Amino acid sequence: MDFRIYNTRTRSVEAFAPQVAGRVGLYVCGMTVYDDAHIGHARAMVVFDTFVRWLRATGWNARFVRNFTDVDDKIIRRATELGEDPAALAQRYIDRFHEDMLALGLAAPDAEPRVTSSIGTIVRLIERLVERGHAYAAEGSVWFDVASFDRYGALSNQQPSELRSEDPQAGKRGGADFALWKAVKPGEPSWESPWGPGRPGWHVECSAMAEQELGETIDIHGGGLDLVFPHHENEVAQSECAHGGATYARYWMHNGLLTMSSGQKMGKSLGNAVTIRALLETYPAEALRLYYLQTHYRSPLPFDEAALPDALGMLARLYEAREVAEKMGGEGDPDGIARALGADALEVLTLGRAFRAGMDEALREDFNTSRALGLAFELARAVNRLSNHPKSKKLGGPLVAPALEALASLADIGLLTLDTATFQAEIKAKRLPMLGVTAAQVEELIAARAQARRDKEWAKADAIRDELEAKRIAVMDRPDGATEWRIRL
RNA sequence: GGCGCCGUACCCAAGUGGCUAAGGGAAAGGUUUGCAAAACCUUCAUUCUCCGGUUCGAAUCCGGACGGCGCCUCCA
Numbered sequence: 001m002d003f004r005i006y007n008t009r010t011r012s013v014e015a016f017a018p019q020v021a022g023r024v025g026l027y028v029c030g031m032t033v034y035d036d037a038h039i040g041h042a043r044a045m046v047v048f049d050t051f052v053r054w055l056r057a058t059g060w061n062a063r064f065v066r067n068f069t070d071v072d073d074k075i076i077r078r079a080t081e082l083g084e085d086p087a088a089l090a091q092r093y094i095d096r097f098h099e100d101m102l103a104l105g106l107a108a109p110d111a112e113p114r115v116t117s118s119i120g121t122i123v124r125l126i127e128r129l130v131e132r133g134h135a136y137a138a139e140g141s142v143w144f145d146v147a148s149f150d151r152y153g154a155l156s157n158q159q160p161s162e163l164r165s166e167d168p169q170a171g172k173r174g175g176a177d178f179a180l181w182k183a184v185k186p187g188e189p190s191w192e193s194p195w196g197p198g199r200p201g202w203h204v205e206c207s208a209m210a211e212q213e214l215g216e217t218i219d220i221h222g223g224g225l226d227l228v229f230p231h232h233e234n235e236v237a238q239s240e241c242a243h244g245g246a247t248y249a250r251y252w253m254h255n256g257l258l259t260m261s262s263g264q265k266m267g268k269s270l271g272n273a274v275t276i277r278a279l280l281e282t283y284p285a286e287a288l289r290l291y292y293l294q295t296h297y298r299s300p301l302p303f304d305e306a307a308l309p310d311a312l313g314m315l316a317r318l319y320e321a322r323e324v325a326e327k328m329g330g331e332g333d334p335d336g337i338a339r340a341l342g343a344d345a346l347e348v349l350t351l352g353r354a355f356r357a358g359m360d361e362a363l364r365e366d367f368n369t370s371r372a373l374g375l376a377f378e379l380a381r382a383v384n385r386l387s388n389h390p391k392s393k394k395l396g397g398p399l400v401a402p403a404l405e406a407l408a409s410l411a412d413i414g415l416l417t418l419d420t421a422t423f424q425a426e427i428k429a430k431r432l433p434m435l436g437v438t439a440a441q442v443e444e445l446i447a448a449r450a451q452a453r454r455d456k457e458w459a460k461a462d463a464i465r466d467e468l469e470a471k472r473i474a475v476m477d478r479p480d481g482a483t484e485w486r487i488r489l
Numbered sequence: 490g491g492c493g494c495c496g497u498a499c500c501c502a503a504g505u506g507g508c509u510a511a512g513g514g515a516a517a518g519g520u521u522u523g524c525a526a527a528a529c530c531u532u533c534a535u536u537c538u539c540c541g542g543u544u545c546g547a548a549u550c551c552g553g554a555c556g557g558c559g560c561c562u563c564c565a
Binding site (some may be wrong): 076163231254259296300304317476479 | 490492493501502504512513515521524526527528530559560561562563564565
């Protein structure tokens with residue numbers, strides 16, 4: 001299915017045209033592994049996971065590559081502080097990152113190249129840049145010569161002359177020149193190279209790994225908006241100079257940053273980070289996903305703890321509508337039944353049938369997940385409305401069949417992937433500890449209340465309800481006599 | 490100093506030239522219920538930070554002001 005996507009390079013929404021029909025190669029800048037990933041990283045991971053899922057669901061053969069930066073200044077500094085080997089530290093955080101991604105319900109990338117496994121590729125790329133006159137060695141380091149690339153600044157719309165230049169460093173000629181290879185310093189990990197022992201600069205690794213996994217020209221390159229300059233600008237310079245001018249990435253897709261409610265962005269170095277694993281202790285992964293997908297991927301998202309219960313409530317609303325629909329029985333011609341049952345029945349049928357096309361239409365236009373979700377909620381309301389019809393339980397099945405198919409298709413963006421019991425159990429497992437009660441205690445109170453109700457001791461029954469309500473447990477008596485309970489979000 | 494982004498109801502948020510300004514939450518009233526919860530119904534922006542301009546027509550385009558951010562140093 002064709003789609004349009006905002007391209008940072010041209011600053012406009014463009015129709016996507018693949019290099020090879022039906023195929024998409026996607027490279028997303030991954031983590032520098034020196035600490036646990038926070039929910040700002042999670043936003044980027046979830047956005048691109050969702051995008052790839054949807055691409056595949058709509059028929060694309062997508063190859064998704066996400067790297068690890070497993071050697072760099074911060075890793076080395078942290079390892080030194082902890083008295084740990086940098087490689088061991090990086091591996092530890094890679095393992096923890098994988099755990100986090102699994103907990104978030106993300107599909108594994110097709111390739112996850114690491115810098116330390118790609119040194120040869122990186123060195124060969126730097127050699128090509130030196131040979132072509134785009135890089136120069138000085139005192140064991142190699143620098144990219146920004147002045148040698150006239151398109152420098154095109155991606156981020158920067159003029160090299162206007163940039164604040166950093167402090168001059170040994171052997172560096174231009175203020176905007178950046179390191180391709182860093183000469184070893186005492187106590188640092190290093191690899192042999194034609195320029196002596198050292199390690200890769202930050203930007204060159206992505207150029208090298210992207211070429212290795214996806215070829216000289218990538219279809220879509222993704223990452224956080226904060227990477228546009230200098231990281232992605234430098235990747236363009238390196239790759240296009242090494243490849244004789246061939247376009248590095250045809251579409252640049254950048255996600256907006258998660259900011260604190262104060263407006264500042266969340267960052268490990270800013271010390272204001274909420275880690276993924278901390279958040280997933282109290283919220284289901286799909287609630288976090290819905291929280292992200294409610295907002296367009298390019299918009300800044302101010303993190304607000306209070307928004308998470310809302311997101312969980314929204315998710316529960318979708319799950320509950322699905323459960324309501326699943327319980328409707330009957331068979332026959334849906335259009336005939338709709339005519340017999342009236343406007344609400346026709347509405348469910350119509351919205352259910354139109355959903356998938358509507359969702360895709362929204363996602364095809366710069367991946368507008370917010371609009372797609374709006375349609376899902378309209379459908380959920382229609383299902384619930386139909387459920388008020390006295391005959392819906394016996395006859396509604398055929399009417400809600402398209403709606404159930406529609407809700408199932410939300411799995412293509414990673415939502416409603418669980419069965420209802422699993423979802424409810426997850427909420428209880430994650431939220432009950434915060435409320436200071438156990439499921440057994442709740443069940444006990446509910447049993448006592450049931451007895452009081454049988455005895456028609458309404459005051460006693462209501463006292464128990466109040467007691468549970470004080471613990472944020474909502475008790476629901478079903479028409480068939482059963483009593484269920486939910487945690488009030 | 491340079492390059493950008495954003496400002497839509499009480500809150501979150503879609504909409505970027507023209508049909509009723511999606512959707513969720515909150516709030517108020519109602520249906521239902523032993524009481525509740527959930528669900529449903531109704532109400533809730535003649536208006537899109539402000540001021541000009543373009544246009545038959547603008548939240549949407551242009552200019553300016555005010556406010557909030559991002560990048561230029563590590564950052565998803």
